[in-house]
Amino acid sequence: MNNNYYAIVMAGGVGSRFWPVSTAEFPKQFHDMLGCGVTLLQKTFSRLEQLIPPENILILTNERYNDLVLEQLPKVHPNQILLEPAMRNTAPCILYATLKIQKLNPNAMMVVAPSDHWIENETAFIEDLQTAFDFCEKNDALMTLGIQPTFPNTGFGYIEFNKEDKNQIKKVQQFREKPDYETAKKFLESGNFLWNGGIFIWSVQSVLQAFERFQPQLLALFSEGIPTYNTQAESEFITQNYALAENISIDYAVMEHAENVFVLPARFDWNDLGTWGSLYDKLPKDVNENAIINSKVIIENASNNIIRSNAKKLIIVDGLNDFIIVDHNDVLLIYPKSKEQEIKSLIEKVK
Amino acid sequence: MNNNYYAIVMAGGVGSRFWPVSTAEFPKQFHDMLGCGVTLLQKTFSRLEQLIPPENILILTNERYNDLVLEQLPKVHPNQILLEPAMRNTAPCILYATLKIQKLNPNAMMVVAPSDHWIENETAFIEDLQTAFDFCEKNDALMTLGIQPTFPNTGFGYIEFNKEDKNQIKKVQQFREKPDYETAKKFLESGNFLWNGGIFIWSVQSVLQAFERFQPQLLALFSEGIPTYNTQAESEFITQNYALAENISIDYAVMEHAENVFVLPARFDWNDLGTWGSLYDKLPKDVNENAIINSKVIIENASNNIIRSNAKKLIIVDGLNDFIIVDHNDVLLIYPKSKEQEIKSLIEKVK
Numbered sequence: 001m002n003n004n005y006y007a008i009v010m011a012g013g014v015g016s017r018f019w020p021v022s023t024a025e026f027p028k029q030f031h032d033m034l035g036c037g038v039t040l041l042q043k044t045f046s047r048l049e050q051l052i053p054p055e056n057i058l059i060l061t062n063e064r065y066n067d068l069v070l071e072q073l074p075k076v077h078p079n080q081i082l083l084e085p086a087m088r089n090t091a092p093c094i095l096y097a098t099l100k101i102q103k104l105n106p107n108a109m110m111v112v113a114p115s116d117h118w119i120e121n122e123t124a125f126i127e128d129l130q131t132a133f134d135f136c137e138k139n140d141a142l143m144t145l146g147i148q149p150t151f152p153n154t155g156f157g158y159i160e161f162n163k164e165d166k167n168q169i170k171k172v173q174q175f176r177e178k179p180d181y182e183t184a185k186k187f188l189e190s191g192n193f194l195w196n197g198g199i200f201i202w203s204v205q206s207v208l209q210a211f212e213r214f215q216p217q218l219l220a221l222f223s224e225g226i227p228t229y230n231t232q233a234e235s236e237f238i239t240q241n242y243a244l245a246e247n248i249s250i251d252y253a254v255m256e257h258a259e260n261v262f263v264l265p266a267r268f269d270w271n272d273l274g275t276w277g278s279l280y281d282k283l284p285k286d287v288n289e290n291a292i293i294n295s296k297v298i299i300e301n302a303s304n305n306i307i308r309s310n311a312k313k314l315i316i317v318d319g320l321n322d323f324i325i326v327d328h329n330d331v332l333l334i335y336p337k338s339k340e341q342e343i344k345s346l347i348e349k350v351k
Numbered sequence: 352m353n354n355n356y357y358a359i360v361m362a363g364g365v366g367s368r369f370w371p372v373s374t375a376e377f378p379k380q381f382h383d384m385l386g387c388g389v390t391l392l393q394k395t396f397s398r399l400e401q402l403i404p405p406e407n408i409l410i411l412t413n414e415r416y417n418d419l420v421l422e423q424l425p426k427v428h429p430n431q432i433l434l435e436p437a438m439r440n441t442a443p444c445i446l447y448a449t450l451k452i453q454k455l456n457p458n459a460m461m462v463v464a465p466s467d468h469w470i471e472n473e474t475a476f477i478e479d480l481q482t483a484f485d486f487c488e489k490n491d492a493l494m495t496l497g498i499q500p501t502f503p504n505t506g507f508g509y510i511e512f513n514k515e516d517k518n519q520i521k522k523v524q525q526f527r528e529k530p531d532y533e534t535a536k537k538f539l540e541s542g543n544f545l546w547n548g549g550i551f552i553w554s555v556q557s558v559l560q561a562f563e564r565f566q567p568q569l570l571a572l573f574s575e576g577i578p579t580y581n582t583q584a585e586s587e588f589i590t591q592n593y594a595l596a597e598n599i600s601i602d603y604a605v606m607e608h609a610e611n612v613f614v615l616p617a618r619f620d621w622n623d624l625g626t627w628g629s630l631y632d633k634l635p636k637d638v639n640e641n642a643i644i645n646s647k648v649i650i651e652n653a654s655n656n657i658i659r660s661n662a663k664k665l666i667i668v669d670g671l672n673d674f675i676i677v678d679h680n681d682v683l684l685i686y687p688k689s690k691e692q693e694i695k696s697l698i699e700k701v702k
Contacts, residue, residue, distance in 0.1 A: 298697065298700055298701070309683070312681050313681050314681060314682045314683070314701065315682075315683045315685070316683070316684045316685065316697060317685045318687055318690060319674075319687040319690075320671075325683075325685065327678070330663050330664050330665060331664070331666075331667070332660070332665070332666045332667070332676075332678055332683065333667045334666070334668045334669070334671060334676065334685065335668075335669045335670070336670040339670075349649055350665065
C-alpha cells in the first residue's frame with residue numbers, strides 16, 4: 001500500500017431529507033441506511049481502505065459527531081478526526097486537512113470523498129481512484145471523478161468536458177451549477193456532461209498551489225496554524241480561527257477557477273442517497289416493487305413503497321402505493337414518495 | 352345503596368378485531384381504547400358502582416387475566432374475581448356466578464354486563480338499570496336492556512317485542528340471531544326490533560328457575576359445587592368440573608326458551624366497540640374527520656382516518672384517507688377501514 005495516499009472523508013452533513021431516521025443528533029452517514037449491517041461511514045471507510053492505509057484516512061466532521069465516529073470506526077485514532085467548530089462549507093475544512101497532511105507528508109496524494117454516498121462496484125471505484133492518483137502524481141492536476149448521468153437530475157451540479165477530447169481523462173471545460181430541467185435534458189443529450197459527485201483527487205502540492213492562487217486569504221488564515229498542526233496546540237488554534245474562514249465550497253473557491261482541472265468518467269455506479277426515493281432505487285424489491293429495510297412485513301394490495309423500521313417491528317400494510325413508511329424511535333412517517341423533497345420542511349413543523 | 356344488588360361483569364373476551372392493540376395476552380377490555388385515561392373495564396366498573404355496592408360486583412374472566420383485573424380494579428377483592436378455567440360461552444359462567452351469589456344472598460338481584468362496551472350517558476343507564484331492577488323485584492321476569500338500532504347492523508342479534516305493547520317494559524316475542532342485510536332493514540322498518548347488547552337483569556331466584564327448567568343438566572353440574580362456593584374448596588371444584596359444562600350462550604340456553612322475558616328499550620346511547628370502525632364513530636374528530644387516540648400528529652391531505660399509538664409517538668400522515676393506523680409495541684398496522692373485519696384473520700398470518 002502506498003503510504004503517500006491519503007483520504008479526507010467528509011462526514012459533517014445532516015441529511016435532513018432522511019428525517020426521521022437522519023437527524024442533527026444522528027445524521028444519515030452514521031446510519032445503516034440500506035439495512036446491510038454497516039453504516040454509510042463504515043462502508044465509505046472500508047472502501048477507501050482498499051487502496052489507502054487506514055491511518056491515512058482523515059474524517060472531517062462536526063464536534064458533536066466525534067464520539068459517533070470513534071464508535072463506528074475503531075481503527076481510527078482520535079487525531080485522525082478533524083472537528084469543525086463551525087459550519088463553513090467544504091473549502092475551509094479541505095484546506096485545513098490538506099495543511100495537516102502536508103506537514104506529515106509533503107509528497108501526499110489525496111482523495112476527498114463524501115461519507116454518505118453509495119457505490120456498488122467497489123473494484124471499479126478503486127481502479128478509477130488508482131488511475132486518478134497515477135495521473136495526479138505525474139501532472140499538476142486537480143481531478144474529479146465524474147458520474148455518468150442516467151437522467152436529467154436537477155439536484156446535482158454538472159461537469160462539462162470537451163467533446164472532442166478522446167482521452168480517458170478529460171480536461172474540464174467548466175463546472176455547471178444545478179440546472180433547470182430543460183437545461184439538464186440538454187446536458188444529457190450533448191453527452192459531454194457528468195454529475196459532480198464531490199469526489200476530488202490531487203496532490204497536496206497541486207491543491208495548495210491552487211489555494212495560493214485563488215484563495216490567498218483563506219490559505220493565509222490556515223497557514224498561520226501550521227506550527228500547531230498535529231500538536232497539542234492545534235485544537236486551540238482551530239477553535240480560535242476556524243469560524244473566521246469564509247463560508248465557501250471547494251467547487252466555488254478553487255475548481256471553477258483553476259485551468260488544470262480534469263475529470264475521469266467513473267466506471268462505477270453511484271447513488272448520492274440524497275432522498276428516500278434515491279435510496280428506494282438502490283434497494284432490492286419484492287414482487288410488487290416494495291423495498292423493505294429491516295422490518296418484518298405483511299403486505300397486501302400495496303406496491304412501490306419504501307418501508308423502514310427496526311428489525312423487531314412487524315409492519316402490516318394494505319392498500320398503499322408509492323409511500324414512504326418509516327418508523328423510527330418516537331416518530332412514524334407515512335408520506336407520499338412524490339413529496340420526498342418536503343420531508344426536510346417537516347423538521348421545522350415538528351419544532 | 353341496595354345491598355341486594357349484584358353485578359356480573361363479563362371480562363373474558365379477546366377482542367381480536369382490535370389487534371394489534373387487543374391481543375390474547377392483553378385484550379380490549381383492559382385497554383384505554385378511547386384514550387380517555389381509563390380502561391373499558393374500569394369504565395364499566397365505575398358505571399355499575401353508581402348503583403351497585405362495589406363489593407357486590409363480580410368479574411368473570413379467564414385465569415390468565417386475574418392479575419390484570421386486580422391491577423386495574425384496586426377495590427376488587429380476589430374473591431370477587433371468578434376465573435374460568437376453560438372457554439365455555441356465557442351460560443356456564445353466569446350460572447356459576449349466580450349460584451355463588453345465591454349462597455351469599457338468596458334475595459339478590461343481578462345485572463349481567465359486558466366489560467367492553469361504551470355508554471356515554473351513564474345517568475340514563477343507571478336509571479334504566481333501576482327501572483329493570485324494580486320490575487324484576489316485583490315480577491318473575493328475565494329482563495334485558497334493548498338498544499335502539501340506528502342502522503341495519505348485521506353483526507348483532509335482535510330482540511323482537513310485540514308492536515302493540517305500549518308499556519315501557521315490553522314482553523319479548525323472540526330473540527333473533529344476526530340477520531342478513533335485507534332482514535336487518537326490515538327489522539328497522541317495522542320498529543319493534545332492538546339490538547341485543549348482552550345486558551341482562553333478573554333476580555337470582557328467577558334465573559335459577561329458568562335454568563332448572565331449560566338447563567337441568569348444567570344446573571346439576573354447578574349445584575354440586577354449592578358447598579364449596581365462597582370457600583377454599585371452590586377453586587378445586589371449578590378446576591375439576593368447569594370444563595365439563597356445555598359450551599352454550601345464555602341467549603340460547605335460557606332466553607330463547609323462557610316465556611317471562613321482557614325488554615326495556617334503553618334510553619342511553621351505546622356502542623359495542625366491536626371494531627376500529629365503531630370505535631372511530633365514538634371518537635372526537637379533527638376538521639378532516641380524523642380520530643386521534645393518544646398520538647401527537649401532523650396530518651395533511653388526510654381524512655377519515657383513525658390513528659392510535661402511545662402518547663409519546665409523533666405520527667406524520669400525508670395523502671391517506673379512510674385508514675386505520677395503529678402503532679402498538681412491535682406492530683404497526685396501516686389498513687383500510689373498509690377491511691376492518693379482516694384484521695382478525697391477520698393474527699393467524701402473524702403466527
